[in-house]
Amino acid sequence: GVGGGGALFAPAINPHQEREIFLASDMTGVYRSQDFGRSWTMLPFTTMEGGRRSFVRFTSDQRVLYALNLPQPPLGPGHIIKSEDAGRTWDAPVTTPGDRASVSQLLTDADSSERLLYADAHRLYLSNNGGRTFSEVYATPWSEGLAVAGAHFAGRDIYVGTSDGMLVSHDDGLHFEFELSAGIPPGESIVSLAAA
16 A cells, blocks of 8 residues: 555645545655545655655645655755645745754644744744744743644634643734643643644
């Protein structure tokens, strides 16, 4: 089957074309199906290389997709890539902030094609302009690093589950604070977050 014998990670089903799926393998392949898994094509490694964190993220605009490209050495460190033609090409301008050697998470707002969160091993960044620029919105004080478990975008409100607690912004990401009423006891971490 697909994957070359490796484990498969980060399935992404297109909300605009439910028969389309992207799937990453720890054998570096990233696969695309347009018939809900009956057949697969592999993206060229010069476009995108996969791994456990090679997320493809959809947006409100079916043409605009973002992904984490995790090339193997010597091709370079991980970085964000962007498509503005529904995944046919991945060369739209986008930047990758922070420590590119420790790319960790990429999350998009389902109601926008411009708003996304990106995390490296210690910092969380927000872009409100389609990845042209990013602002650092949080840095963990913990030496072991930051894990971002998921995010929920709800208009001006952004909720981010992290290993340090629930980070919340009520002003489109200008300010983030920990939500103390989230029900998570002190000293506990959020390892997975899904919301609607």
